[in-house]
Amino acid sequence: MNPKAAQTAEDATDLIGWILNHGRVCTTAKKCNLIENADFWNRLDAMVQDIEPICYGMNINQSDKTCLDQVVLTMAGIFLHFSGHPKQNVADGMKKQIEKHWKGLDQPMFIFALILNPYERLDRFGDQAGANVFVLNTQLTEVSTI
Numbered sequence: 001m002n003p004k005a006a007q008t009a010e011d012a013t014d015l016i017g018w019i020l021n022h023g024r025v026c027t028t029a030k031k032c033n034l035i036e037n038a039d040f041w042n043r044l045d046a047m048v049q050d051i052e053p054i055c056y057g058m059n060i061n062q063s064d065k066t067c068l069d070q071v072v073l074t075m076a077g078i079f080l081h082f083s084g085h086p087k088q089n090v091a092d093g094m095k096k097q098i099e100k101h102w103k104g105l106d107q108p109m110f111i112f113a114l115i116l117n118p119y120e121r122l123d124r125f126g127d128q129a130g131a132n133v134f135v136l137n138t139q140l141t142e143v144s145t146i
Contacts, residue, residue, distance in 0.1 A: 002090075008043040050090070053081045068113030069120060075102060076124070108143045 011034060018031055026032040034040055057074040060066060075098055082094035114120050115136065125131040
């Protein structure tokens with residue numbers, strides 16, 4: 001874990017606990033400095049921005065009614081979020097983790113679930129995906145024989 005992120009999380013947790021126990025008036029120099037520290041709030045905001053899509057994805061995918069196509073779209077959404085991350089090491093690390101989990105899944109079944117969704121079909125695939133009728137027919141035949 002990033003040491004700065006860990007420290008931000010620890011500071012935020014400590015600050016929330018302190019506020020809940022002492023009211024909203026700042027009387028401790030350390031807490032007042034933290035509350036007035038713009039860098040702390042910027043780091044906390046950046047953490048929230050990164051945690052938010054992961055939390056949404058977890059909420060969507062933990063339901064008993066989650067469909068395979070929703071899992072694919074959730075993973076893709078998180079991947080796209082981190083692909084545009086301003087910190088390259090965070091982007092690379094998160095994309096690597098998502099790719100690792102994607103490799104562990106029965107990919108053809110997830111992809112066909114997305115394609116068979118009447119609201120999605122092939123709309124989510126770009127030209128470079130090679131998703132045409134002939135390729136998909138071959139893959140569907142392979143999947144159905146398993």
